Structures are given as C-alpha cells and as structure tokens.
Amino acid sequence: MSTSQPGSGQEFWDGRYRESTRIWSGEANVALVRLAGDLPPGRALDLGCGEGADVVWLAGRGWTVTGVDISPVALGRAGEHAREAGVADRVRFERHELGLSFPEGEYDLVTASFLHTPDDSMPRERVLRQAAAATAPGGVLLVIGHAGHPEWQPDHAHADMRLPSPREVLESLELPEGAWEVLAAEEHERKQRKPDGTEGVRTDNALMIRRR
Structure with missing residues (x-):
C-alpha cells in the first residue's frame, strides 16, 4: 500500500469519481480483451x-489480480464490483x-491503460519502466493509450498532454536488446459516448511485449 500523503492527484480523481x-x-477495455484474452491465467x-x-x-x-489506483473512491467501487461479480477472492x-x-x-501480466496526465504530476515513462521491471520472465x-484527442474535444483542451505512439513507448522503456519480444504495436478504433450522449469513435493504441 502507498504511504504517500494525499496530494492534488488524489484530490482531483476523488472529486472526479464523486461526480457520478x-x-x-463498466466494460473491460476492448484492447485488453482482444490482446490478452488467450493468455494463460497467472x-x-x-x-x-x-x-x-x-x-x-x-x-x-x-487470473489473480492486483488493482492499483490513486483514488480511494475508485478503489472502493472496484472492490464492490469485484464482490458483485463473485471474484473478490481473486483480487x-x-x-x-x-x-x-x-x-x-x-x-505474468502487467497492464497500464490510459496513464495520461496533462502535467508532470506522474512521471509516466518512469512508471512504465517500473511496470516492465515488474513483469516476470x-x-x-x-x-494502452490514446492515439489522439477526440474530434469532439476543443483543440486547446489538454493541448499539453503528450500522447506517444507504440513505437515511442517502446523506445522510452529502454529495454535491454534482445530481452523482449514485440507481440503487438498498433492503433485501433473504439466507440465512446460523447458528452452530449451520442456515440463517437476514438482512436487508441496498444503496445504488447513479452519478456523472454
């Protein structure tokens, strides 16, 4: 468990989750389902x-799963959803x-989905290198990340948020040569509900690598 003091990141996300x-x-990430669906559980x-x-x-x-988040509000809901689904003993x-x-x-599997922040509150590249180090042989x-901002979002919104390509993510991991195998490095589209309630399409990307 984290022993760090609650900061602006936690305050922001707790407030965000309390809005609704x-x-x-409530559905699993479509890229996770497609890319990890055939992996043997661990x-x-x-x-x-x-x-x-x-x-x-x-x-x-x-799978036996550890879920991590900065927001206690989100984690409380996640625990409730696990109990409702009858899987609380595995998480x-x-x-x-x-x-x-x-x-x-x-x-055996480490996932990091949409770890984007509009400032330097989270050192994303360093966190992803820690994720690679936590991946077992x-x-x-x-x-999984966003490949660009949605067309319904104003151009100025989150203009300072960097959205790297899968290849840029791979390079930022600084992996030892020959120690990892690239299984997927791709862009994909998914449906997302827009603020006005209608359905839109958003482009995301995914990098999937296996430690040799």
Whole structure:
C-alpha cells in the first residue's frame, strides 16, 4: 500500500469519481480483451484500475489480480464490483501514487491503460519502466493509450498532454536488446459516448511485449 500523503492527484480523481456513481462504462477495455484474452491465467497487475472493470474481467478468466489506483473512491467501487461479480477472492486493491510508490512483486501480466496526465504530476515513462521491471520472465506487458484527442474535444483542451505512439513507448522503456519480444504495436478504433450522449469513435493504441 502507498504511504504517500494525499496530494492534488488524489484530490482531483476523488472529486472526479464523486461526480457520478459510475464514470466509466463498466466494460473491460476492448484492447485488453482482444490482446490478452488467450493468455494463460497467472498473476496480473492493473495500473490505474479505476472502478475495476479490467480487474474483474481478468479475475473472471482465472487470473489473480492486483488493482492499483490513486483514488480511494475508485478503489472502493472496484472492490464492490469485484464482490458483485463473485471474484473478490481473486483480487486485491492497493492505493499507490505512481511515481512515488509501486506495488511489490513480479507478475505474468502487467497492464497500464490510459496513464495520461496533462502535467508532470506522474512521471509516466518512469512508471512504465517500473511496470516492465515488474513483469516476470515469460510474462507480458500491455500498455494502452490514446492515439489522439477526440474530434469532439476543443483543440486547446489538454493541448499539453503528450500522447506517444507504440513505437515511442517502446523506445522510452529502454529495454535491454534482445530481452523482449514485440507481440503487438498498433492503433485501433473504439466507440465512446460523447458528452452530449451520442456515440463517437476514438482512436487508441496498444503496445504488447513479452519478456523472454
């Protein structure tokens, strides 16, 4: 568990989650389902788990999962969703302010989805290098991110938020030569509900690599 003091990051996300009883869809990330659906279950770590949809989906497929988030509000909801889904015995949740603390141990699957911040409050590249270090030999690291801002968002919104390509993510990991195998480095489209309630399409990307 994180021992860091609550900061602006936690305050922001707690406030964001308190705006509604559920802020995400409750469905597992489409890229996770497609890319990790055939992996044999083992120990998994989900960084930035939010309300726990990916954790619940993995646990339902036999994984033992640790979900990590900065927001106690989100983690409380994630625990409730795990209990409702009947998988609470296969999951645990830890509060970490990534960049200040990180869960212990090695994992057969480490996922990091949409770890984007509009400022330097989280050192994303360093966190992802920690994620790679936490991936066990033979295990998989899956990094999912936005490939660009949605067309319905004003051009100036989050203009300072960097959205790297899969290749840029791979380079930033600074992995030893020959120690990892690239399984996927791609862009994909998914449906997302727009603020006005209509359905839009957003482009995301994914990097999936296996530690040899």
